[in-house]
Amino acid sequence: MARLLVLYGSYRRDRMGIRLADYLVAGLAARGHDVELIDAKAVGLPMLDRMYKEYPAGEAPAAMQALADKIVAADGFVFVTGEYNWGMQPGLKNLTDHFLEQWYWRPAAIASYSAGRLGGARSATAWHGTLSEMGMVVTSTTIGVGQIGGALDADAQPTGDGGAALDRNFPRFAADLEWWVEAAMAQRERKAPPY
Template sequence: MGDRILVFYGSYRRDRLGIRLANYIVSGLRARGCDVELIDAMAVGLPMLDRMYKEYAPGTAPVAMETLATKIKSADAFIFVTGEYNWGMQPGLKNLTDHFLEEWFWRPAAIASYSAGRLSGARSSFTWYGTLSEMGMVVISSTLTVGPIVQTLDADARPTGEAGSALAQAFPRFADDLAWWTEAARAQRARKKPPY
């Protein structure tokens, strides 16, 4: 099996459109031979942050948190699929990520943003870059920005029209960039123990 990649999605809205982009990415990575899993923050259902995973005594964290911590620690890389709320992050995805810290360290992360409008969630993408870096991930320079999402992906996450063609053309470079950093980080972790 190929690289183990977790794709995180964080909208809690009733009519979620960004799930189309998350599903598109999952499908695209599977076609490349990756071992990929979609982590839907709403389905995981962590409460608003009170205690981080590391603040629980071993074996006492809630089951959903323990399960996700295990998945994060065993992953090679991460992709964060994020919408933009009032020029900022989706609170559901941010809340999920904040439950963990050391579990993220020394692995690459990529950002894919979307919106209903033409700016494609770019402002949210910019905000996530600093946050993920602070959480110990190496954020790759390639991003996917999708908007308007309903003109880019249909309900079955298939590219449509001119915007869909642009996404299909951009995805390979995005995936190649993540794969390069995933291999580099894995080789370095095997060669030398991280400094902390």
């Protein structure tokens, strides 16, 4: 069993991507993992002014400290990202940028979505480089859900062709993340990270 965080970043009133985040939390939990949803809107960090590491020990805001502790304790991450004008969701990027070293030496997987048919592919591509730069190994298997409102209902249950495609793709997505999580856990047991 691994400790996994599913990170989601939309601040919009009528959020469709939360359906995908909830689907992934349920799916990973069903595979035996300890999974927690980290909703950037609920965490409510301000626009980045000071990174967690820039606060003296014990002086970071409570929400930031709590999230730092969860990130450090996690074995892997899933970033659920919508595509905004061919780019990243600002809420998720802001949350992510508050931390750096806390992300190191763990794998990350990317699940993207959009209202259009491309499923957030351009956002997923942008996230791949960003997460790598932040010290994570990014899995090659991604999920992209197009026309999100028709692929998952309000209870995060798959519907229509898009939902069926998601159900077909999820096992490989999860297995890829699990392989990297297990590899990273074994390596950390064998040898401490170099920095």
